[in-house]
Amino acid sequence: MTKYKLEIEYVGTNYSGWQIQEKSPSIQQAIEEAIFKFCGEKSFVYSCGRTDAGVHAIRMPAHVELSHEYDPRKILMATNFHLSNTGHTISILNVERVDDDFHARFSCKKRHYVYKIINRPTRPVIMNERVWWIYQPLDAKLMHSVAQHLIGKHDFSTFRAAECQAKSPIKTLDEITVKQNGENIDIYVSAPSFLHHQVRNIVGTLSLVGKHKWTEADFISAFNACDRRRGGPTAPASGLYFDYAEY
Numbered sequence: 001m002t003k004y005k006l007e008i009e010y011v012g013t014n015y016s017g018w019q020i021q022e023k024s025p026s027i028q029q030a031i032e033e034a035i036f037k038f039c040g041e042k043s044f045v046y047s048c049g050r051t052d053a054g055v056h057a058i059r060m061p062a063h064v065e066l067s068h069e070y071d072p073r074k075i076l077m078a079t080n081f082h083l084s085n086t087g088h089t090i091s092i093l094n095v096e097r098v099d100d101d102f103h104a105r106f107s108c109k110k111r112h113y114v115y116k117i118i119n120r121p122t123r124p125v126i127m128n129e130r131v132w133w134i135y136q137p138l139d140a141k142l143m144h145s146v147a148q149h150l151i152g153k154h155d156f157s158t159f160r161a162a163e164c165q166a167k168s169p170i171k172t173l174d175e176i177t178v179k180q181n182g183e184n185i186d187i188y189v190s191a192p193s194f195l196h197h198q199v200r201n202i203v204g205t206l207s208l209v210g211k212h213k214w215t216e217a218d219f220i221s222a223f224n225a226c227d228r229r230r231g232g233p234t235a236p237a238s239g240l241y242f243d244y245a246e247y
Contacts, residue, residue, distance in 0.1 A: 005094075109246050204233040205232030
């Protein structure tokens with residue numbers, strides 16, 4: 001068996017997420033079917049992260065093992081041909097051979113996400129389903145300042161989805177940065193790993209701070225409560241992107 005690392009870009013709007021589902025299309029299924037059409041091999045594509053329905057990726061790492069050795073460029077071009085030919089909004093950006101001990105998920109040291117908001121009175125058309133549209137003015141500087149309380153090792157139960165299967169709510173957040181450029185507000189979040197919906201729940205709660213509905217003290221109190229019921233809303237999946245990973 002020969003192992004290959006893939007780097008994948010996708011728009012997740014019309015998919016049930018990364019992981020294969022019985023009755024709805026997934027990113028993983030589309031790529032595995034494209035590989036099968038290329039080489040006739042049934043494969044299992046392991047990703048760095050299992051994004052939810054509607055979430056996008058800028059450079060998602062994954063790996064696949066094939067019984068024959070192929071030129072990585074041939075895998076790249078052939079897989080992309082079959083993905084494009086079947087109308088998928090998925091593109092393989094790079095393919096390379098890797099050592100047998102490489103694992104897209106377990107070898108990853110840090111994951112980076114970015115959440116994109118358009119903050120203006122009028123709804124977006126070009127970026128529809130690619131951002132979270134918030135029409136009320138947001139105080140991005142205050143959002144950034146308040147978000148710094150999350151850095152470090154904490155119990156993130158306030159931002160943990162009820163269906164999260166992680167063994168512990170304790171996670172380490174390495175960085176969170178809120179940047180504004182005109183009407184665009186991007187929230188960058190980095191950590192070794194995340195709880196289910198953690199980023200979206202953090203963003204949804206920060207939006208209350210940005211609208212001046214919550215004070216800094218309100219945010220800290222909710223965070224320290226370690227109770228999802230004390231947190232803010234879950235931000236839409238449309239604004240979340242898996243950015244890149246570190247190995």
